[in-house]
Amino acid sequence: MSDYLVKALAFDGNIRAYAVDTTEMISEAQRRQETWPTASAALGRAMTASTMMATMLKGDSNKLTVKIEGGGPIGAIIVDANAKGETRGYVSNPKVHFDLNRHGKLDVARAVGTNGHLSVVKDLGMRENFTGQVPLVSGELGEDFTYYFVSSEQIPSAVAVGVLVNPDNSILASGGFVIQVMPGAQEEMITFIEKRLENIDPVSKMIESGDSPEQLLYNVLGEENVKILSTSPVSFSCSCSRERFADAIISLGEAEILDMIDEDGKADANCHFCNESYHYTKEDLESFAEEARKEKNG
Incomplete structure (x- = not known):
């Protein structure tokens, strides 16, 4: 049961x-x-x-x-x-x-x-x-x-x-x-x-x-x-998701995301609670940086 x-x-x-x-x-x-x-x-x-x-x-x-x-x-x-x-x-x-x-x-x-x-x-x-x-x-x-x-x-x-x-x-x-x-x-x-x-x-x-x-x-x-x-x-039950981690990356701001692209060309996130891993490509990060810039500029 x-x-x-x-x-x-x-x-x-x-x-x-x-x-x-x-x-x-x-x-x-x-x-x-x-x-x-x-x-x-x-x-x-x-x-x-x-x-x-x-x-x-x-x-x-x-x-x-x-x-x-x-x-x-x-x-x-x-x-x-x-x-x-x-x-x-x-x-x-x-x-x-x-x-x-x-x-x-x-x-x-x-x-x-x-x-x-x-x-x-x-x-x-x-x-x-x-x-x-x-x-x-x-x-x-x-x-x-x-x-x-x-x-x-x-x-x-x-x-x-x-x-x-x-x-x-x-x-x-x-x-x-x-x-x-x-x-x-x-x-x-x-x-x-x-x-x-x-x-x-x-x-x-x-x-x-x-x-x-x-x-x-x-x-x-x-x-x-x-x-x-x-x-x-x-x-x-874990509330993590690919979208939630993406939002967290965007919240870091454009400059930090561009640094991630320059240093690694990708990003990996792991949830402490459920141990799920999420991979983000260089293209994903470029998109996040653009979104962060838009959010900053209103």
Whole structure:
């Protein structure tokens, strides 16, 4: 089944919840970028959390960008996601892998690092974007997104994200959930959820065993307490195109484009997110230079 996300309420609306299976999304990212296992886990966790965060936005045109820089060997993690469930992401250094950590899991914290920040820029179609930033608290990313919700948005939350990687570097399972406590929630509800969270399997293991996004929420909140509001598809989707890169070249201005023609006689562009490459000939560049001159002269 294709990846999808569920939105739900629990305990008579006192708890808001999201869950998602992103196995195919992260598989596509891994295939395109050829990430090694620890890098795949870091990127997959970031993309999964960002996907859920983006679907919390109102309006299909709204989107956000998440940037994680922890000083680790993986470099920066950049994720773009929108309210329609379309997500893309990349890591600066995809060829990162370490031995399993002391918990027997991929050592994401070592790859990401803990000396840095997680920042979120939301484009809500207004004059100025909303920006929030928090220091990394663990580098494992689930805890870091939890801290972001609590600190930057003042919403008590629990974020769980996980990725399992096959021996051949392909993705076995990926997904996550977000549980958010609304104002007015009773203490016994919170205690109930905390105890369930302590005793459930890791989210990636649940998805590997066949649990759906709905079942993930049932496992945490109890099926009798959950009301599913909606389901929607999510996917890896990149907005790059030959035309977009051409527009970017034109925006450099006539002089710089003429320099490119003199130096190389061509131009090549590569998208960090999807790894697609675009080639522009000398004739293309001459046309771009002419267009840039027209734009400058009005």
